[in-house]
Amino acid sequence: MFRLxxxxxxxxxxAIWYVGRHAGWFGSVSFSPAVSLLVSIMxxxxxxxxxxxxxxxxFAERRxxxxxxxxxxxxxxxxxxxxxxxxxxxxxxxxxxxxxxxPGSKVLVTFDYDPPSAAELQPMAESFLRYGxxxxxxxxxxxxxxxxxxQANLALTKILDEPDIRAKLPVYGVDYVNxxxxxxxxxVIQRLGSDFKSMFPADxxxxxxxxxxxxxxxxxxxxxxxxxxxSAGYPGTKEWVLFAVDRYGLKMGAGNTAVxxxxxxxxxxxxxxxxxxxxxxGAAEFEQLxxxxxxxxxxxxxxxxxxxxxxxxxxxxxxxxxxHERRKGKRSx
Amino acid sequence: MRREVPLIITAIVGVVMVVQYFxxxxxxxxxxxxxSDWFSxxxxxxxxxxxxxxxxxxLQKIFSRRGEWGYAVIIVVCFLIVAVVGFxxxxxxxxxxxxxxxxxxxxxxxxSSTMYAILAFxxxxxxxxxxxARNLDATLLxxxxxxxxxxxxxVGDVATGFLxxxxxxxxxxxxxxxxxxxxxxxxxxxxxxxxxxxxSLRIILGIERSHLGGD
Amino acid sequence: MNxxxxxxxxxxxxxxxxxxxxxxxxxxxxxxxxxxxxxxxxSAGYWFVTYFWDNIYGKFWVGVFPGDPSRSPDYALLVGGAxxxxxxxxxxxxxxWLSRWPLAFIVGATAGLNLIGYFAxxxxxxxxxxxxxxxxxxxxxxxxxxxxxxxxxxxxFTALIYFFFSKEHKGAFGGAAKVGIFVLMVTFGASFGxxxxxxxxxxxxxxxxxxxxxxxxxx
Numbered sequence: 227m228f229r230l231x232x233x234x235x236x237x238x239x240x241a242i243w244y245v246g247r248h249a250g251w252f253g254s255v256s257f258s259p260a261v262s263l264l265v266s267i268m269x270x271x272x273x274x275x276x277x278x279x280x281x282x283x284x285f286a287e288r289r290x291x292x293x294x295x296x297x298x299x300x301x302x303x304x305x306x307x308x309x310x311x312x313x314x315x316x317x318x319x320x321x322x323x324x325x326x327x328x329p330g331s332k333v334l335v336t337f338d339y340d341p342p343s344a345a346e347l348q349p350m351a352e353s354f355l356r357y358g359x360x361x362x363x364x365x366x367x368x369x370x371x372x373x374x375x376x377q378a379n380l381a382l383t384k385i386l387d388e389p390d391i392r393a394k395l396p397v398y399g400v401d402y403v404n405x406x407x408x409x410x411x412x413x414v415i416q417r418l419g420s421d422f423k424s425m426f427p428a429d430x431x432x433x434x435x436x437x438x439x440x441x442x443x444x445x446x447x448x449x450x451x452x453x454x455x456x457s458a459g460y461p462g463t464k465e466w467v468l469f470a471v472d473r474y475g476l477k478m479g480a481g482n483t484a485v486x487x488x489x490x491x492x493x494x495x496x497x498x499x500x501x502x503x504x505x506x507x508g509a510a511e512f513e514q515l516x517x518x519x520x521x522x523x524x525x526x527x528x529x530x531x532x533x534x535x536x537x538x539x540x541x542x543x544x545x546x547x548x549x550h551e552r553r554k555g556k557r558s559x
Numbered sequence: 560m561r562r563e564v565p566l567i568i569t570a571i572v573g574v575v576m577v578v579q580y581f582x583x584x585x586x587x588x589x590x591x592x593x594x595s596d597w598f599s600x601x602x603x604x605x606x607x608x609x610x611x612x613x614x615x616x617x618l619q620k621i622f623s624r625r626g627e628w629g630y631a632v633i634i635v636v637c638f639l640i641v642a643v644v645g646f647x648x649x650x651x652x653x654x655x656x657x658x659x660x661x662x663x664x665x666x667x668x669x670x671s672s673t674m675y676a677i678l679a680f681x682x683x684x685x686x687x688x689x690x691x692a693r694n695l696d697a698t699l700l701x702x703x704x705x706x707x708x709x710x711x712x713x714v715g716d717v718a719t720g721f722l723x724x725x726x727x728x729x730x731x732x733x734x735x736x737x738x739x740x741x742x743x744x745x746x747x748x749x750x751x752x753x754x755x756x757x758x759s760l761r762i763i764l765g766i767e768r769s770h771l772g773g774d
Numbered sequence: 775m776n777x778x779x780x781x782x783x784x785x786x787x788x789x790x791x792x793x794x795x796x797x798x799x800x801x802x803x804x805x806x807x808x809x810x811x812x813x814x815x816x817s818a819g820y821w822f823v824t825y826f827w828d829n830i831y832g833k834f835w836v837g838v839f840p841g842d843p844s845r846s847p848d849y850a851l852l853v854g855g856a857x858x859x860x861x862x863x864x865x866x867x868x869x870x871w872l873s874r875w876p877l878a879f880i881v882g883a884t885a886g887l888n889l890i891g892y893f894a895x896x897x898x899x900x901x902x903x904x905x906x907x908x909x910x911x912x913x914x915x916x917x918x919x920x921x922x923x924x925x926x927x928x929x930x931f932t933a934l935i936y937f938f939f940s941k942e943h944k945g946a947f948g949g950a951a952k953v954g955i956f957v958l959m960v961t962f963g964a965s966f967g968x969x970x971x972x973x974x975x976x977x978x979x980x981x982x983x984x985x986x987x988x989x990x991x992x993x
Contacts, residue, residue, distance in 0.1 A: 240789075240989060247990040248782075254993045291687050292680040292799050299679075299974065300981050303992045309713035312729035315737065341668035342675035345979025346972065372824040376653050376663055383655060407828045409606070410599030412887060417595035420588065424596065427836055432650045434842070468891040472899065473580075484972035488965045491736060492745040495926070496903035498895065505968065506975040507711050525978045530714035532679070532974040537708055539687035540701070547691050561871050565878030572879055576886025594883050596833070597854030601876045603829035604858030608873075610822040611865055613814070633811035634818075641819025650827050659823070661784065667820055669788040670813040672980055673795035679977035680799055682970055696959045703963025708970055735964055738922045742929025743961025745900050746954070749930070750937045752896035759885035759892075770881045771874055 255304055262305035266531075269297065273538045280546040291539060298535040302527035309526055316494050317511040320479040320501025324452075329362035331451035332444060334476075336466070337367065337374030339458035343483045344377060347456045349509035349522035350481035351381040354454055357516050359391045359401070364440055366450070368405035368426060370414055370461045375406045375430055399429075399438045406430040411461035415469040419446055447474040455480045463490055467498045481508060566765045573763035614638055703739075707732050789988045792980055830858070904930045929957040 246252040257265065273294070276286050327333065335354065339347045358365050367382075369375045382402070385391055396402060405426040408414045417425050422444055423435045436442055443449065453476050457463040463480040470476040477500060482490055484505025493499040503512050506529055509522030572594060579591035613634070620631040645652045645659050652659040692698040709715040710732025719727040761767035794809035837851045857876040864873035906923050909915045915923070935947065936954030943951040985991045 243989050243991070252990075255991050256993070286687070288684045288688075289799065291684045295680050295683045295974075295977070296981075299977050300985060303978075303982060303985055309717070311713055312716050312727070314729070314733050341672045342976060344668070344672065345676075345977075345982075346975045372821060372828070373663075376660075379653070379655065380664075406832070407824065408599060408833070409602040409825060409829050410595065411602070412891070413595040413598040413602075413883070416887065417592060417599075420592060424592065425599070425833075428832060431654065432832075434845075468895045469887070472895045473891070484968040484975065485965075488736070488740055488961070488968050489744050489748070491741040492748055492900055492903075495737070495741050496899050498899060504711075505971045506978070507971065521982075525975070525982070526713055528978045528981075529971065529974055530712040532977070533708045533712050533970060534714060536683050536686055536970050536974075537705060539683060540690050540705075543687045543690060544692055544701075561874065565874045568875060568878040569882035569885070572882035573886035573889075576883055577889055580890040593850045593853070594879075596837075596848075596851055597857055598880065598883055599829060600834050600851065600854035600858045601861055601880060603825040603833075604861040604876070605880070606821050606825045607830075608861055608864055610818040611862070613818050615865065627807070630807055630811040633808060634815035637812050637815025638819040638822070641816050642822050645819065645823030646826070650832070652823060652827065661780075662816065663820065665784040665788045666791060666812065667816050669792045669980075669983070670795060670809060671817070672976065673792045674810075674813060676973075676976040676980040677796060677799060679970075679973035682973050686970075696955055699956055699959040700963040700966070703960040704966040704970075705963075707964045707967030711967065711971060732967075734922075735960065738925040739929055739957055739960040740964040742926045743933050743957045745904060745926070745930045746933030746937065746958070747961070748896045749900055749934060752892040752900075755888050755892045756897075759889035762881055762885040763889070770877065 256306055257304045259305075259307060262307050265301055265305070269294075269301070269531075273535070273542070276539075277542045277545060280542050281549050283546075283550075285546070294535050294539070295532060298531040299528050302531045305527060307527060309530065311507070311510045311514050311523060311526055313511050313514060314504075314508075316491075316502045316504070317508055317515065318501075319494070320503060321512070321515040323477075323479060323500040324357065327361070327363065327452045331363055332440075332449060333358060333363040333365050334450050334453035335365050335367045335378070336453065336455045336457075337369040337378045338371045338462045339377060339456055339483070340371055340373035341377070343458035345525075346483050346505050346509065347458060347481060348377065348381060349506070349520055349525075350503055350512060351377065351456050352385055352520065353509065353512045353516055353518065353522070354456075354481070355381055355385045356388065356391065356518060359385065359394060359396055362394075362401075363452075364400075365402040366405065366441060366444065367402065369407050370409075370411060370465075371458075372407050372409075375404050378404055379430075399433070400440055403438050403440045404430040405435075405441070412465040412469050415461070415465055416473070419470065419474040422446060447476045450476065453478040457481070457486060458483045459486060462486065463493075463499070463502075467493050471498050479503075481512075484508075562768070562771060565771050566768070570763055570765060573759070577763070610638070703735060706735060710735075785988050789984060792984060796980075834858075900930075928953070933957045933961075 243252060276290070276294075280286065335351075335358070337351065355365070357363075367375070367378045369378065382404070386396065406429060408425045410417070410425075414425050422441065426435060428434050429438060447470060453466070453470070455463050455466050455478060457466075457480060463482055463486070466476070466478060466480075471478050479501045480490065480499055481503040482505070484507070487502060487504030487508070490499060490502055494502050503509060506522055506525055510526045511522075513519050513522045575587060575590050575594065579587040582588075583591075617631040617634045617638075620626065620628050621635065641659070641662055644662065648657050648659055651657065653663065654660060690701065692701050706728065709718070710728035710730075715728030715732065758767065762770070791809050791812065794805045795813075797803055798806040834851050834855050837848045838855070840847055857879055860872045861876040862873075864870050904927050906927070907913075907915075908920060908923060910919060932950045932954035934954070936943075936951040936958065938951075941947060982992070986993070
């Protein structure tokens with residue numbers, strides 16, 4: 227009964243806030259640097275308290291850990307602290323190569339991910355599209371994941387609405403095109419090496435391939451100057467490297483989910499990949515490099531706090547473990 | 560018929576894919592292109608098979624009133640709504656402003672995103688309870704994880720801001736990623752590749768038949 | 775369709791479903807199970823429709839029956855259609871064995887493609903790149919790069935030794951395998967760090983939706 231009342235109360239508060247926001251009663255909430263610091267200190271002190279409890283043998287319940295993770299992620303979103311994101315060598319490498327791609331180049335942008343990975347990859351996609359439009363790339367978009375082209379459309383809608391990009395008057399079919407999705411994973415990549423049109427007889431909306439000026443003369447990878455792959459798994463960057471980069475000589479950079487990124491480093495070192503952006507951090511790095519700060523950078527504070535909380539809990543668990551081992555050792559003596 | 564034909568298909572198709580790599584000319588290129596086209600269609604039918612099988616098993620659950628069959632009703636209803644709306648809207652079903660797009664943005668996306676997002680809580684909880692520096696190997700793992708976790712976010716450089724440039728945590732994390740991580744990942748990559756090559760050979764030669772199941 | 779009321783409904787639907795999944799953190803409950811069932815049904819429906827329009831219709835049907843006099847029909851696609859149809863026979867237990875044919879096609883094609891692809895890219899190129907000139911191709915490598923080259927070469931070699939189980943890990947071989955384990959442990963540690971980063975990013979995305987898009991608490 228109590229839980230039900232609590233849920234009703236929370237929903238009612240959310241509804242009031244929602245209505246109030248739309249009616250203009252409330253605005254957004256933002257912590258000043260002093261309040262942000264205070265909140266951070268309080269969070270730190272409470273973690274010390276958890277450490278003391280754990281040393282005493284009282285392990286925090288899993289829901290307490292959940293609560294800390296939630297707070298660590300949510301609180302920084304209200305804070306107005308700024309941080310400088312360090313640029314990794316692989317992100318710099320990607321950016322350096324991109325700068326050598328001349329305006330008017332045909333660039334393949336492949337969206338191999340779905341909504342669960344959008345938090346990491348959507349900021350990268352938006353930044354890349356923004357850069358592409360700003361540098362007059364002719365972008366050919368498609369996905370090997372069914373949700374990919376739809377994620378591309380979400381990013382396109384947002385970027386095309388930005389004043390700087392809108393001023394360039396990009397035309398669908400001439401400056402960019404969304405060819406949609408095709409099943410077949412690495413077989414699609416392999417087939418594109420000989421014939422694009424065979425795999426994409428029409429674009430996302432059913433317009434025949436030959437009716438699209440941008441791709442009319444694009445037969446295979448030989449007609450593409452650069453490729454950027456946004457990937458969250460299979461099929462993704464690995465398959466592109468194996469069947470397009472190594473076999474057909476496609477020049478490619480990639481943006482990956484953090485989970486997948488570690489496995490791609492051998493390709494970066496061997497030069498098969500011309501740079502990589504890894505996870506939210508990669509998105510923030512690319513935003514810094516291109517000079518347009520957006521969601522990737524905004525979320526890095528939450529990312530910092532959440533990592534610190536995980537590190538703190540690992541330390542607490544280990545301190546308790548070693549204390550326990552020491553006590554056990556003393557008893558056995 | 561039930562075992563021989565599949566084995567012959569596997570061998571022929573596999574050999575063609577291998578040969579076309581070295582001889583990318585007619586007739587191998589032509590056959591390989593056909594195979595890629597066919598693969599694309601068969602893969603789509605395999606997805607259909609999965610979706611239809613889910614539909615079938617959910618219906619069976621409903622009619623036999625097995626277990627929590629009420630949830631099977633929700634599965635069937637949602638499946639039908641999304642499918643009917645998608646078919647009715649035609650090829651443009653994903654365009655902004657359509658009902659399918661609405662379902663994608665406000666039903667499918669939040670559900671799938673949150674399903675994966677809650678793993679963050681379990682990763683933290685499991686780390687607290689089970690991630691222990693019990694020996695040298697585990698300690699190495701733990702230290703590398705620490706350095707990468709803190710070094711890959713701005714707070715790492717804030718904490719080591721007193722150190723000279725190129726010696727901060729972000730640089731250390733970059734070093735770990737570019738060298739020891741690359742070495743380990745490369746070894747795994749080579750090992751997996753050699754395993755894939757041998758498994759592929761066994762499949763093409765008909766030695767490995769487990770994918771065909773029993774009689 | 776996108777009237778004001780639909781926008782509100784959209785946000786509340788998304789928030790309801792998001793919170794439903796998050797409620798699992800407290801414990802398994804009806805709200806979560808409903809959301810889970812909606813997810814399963816909607817996903818299956820979405821994939822069903824997408825694969826139909828993009829592949830079965832867009833590629834197969836339009837390919838065989840172009841409906842455009844300037845395009846010639848590609849009858850070779852009929853073989854793919856037939857294989858696809860055989861795949862669906864799995865749903866009929868009596869003739870379910872027919873689905874082995876398309877399955878054999880998929881397995882054979884994948885094996886053939888991967889056999890060379892993996893060997894060329896993940897073995898040949900990787901081995902070639904592991905053994906680099908110590909001082910760089912032009913002899914001007916920095917100390918940082920020289921140390922890095924050594925770490926990559928020794929690390930890859932010793933980690934591969936660890937994976938070699940046909941010989942007992944004793945003596946010098948065992949020592950090398952031990953070094954290999956250390957390298958692998960650092961690799962797994964880095965992977966763990968990145969996994970945490972990934973999971974947290976996804977959570978940040980959802981929290982941003984709840985606090986920003988839905989409640990408007992943050993800008």
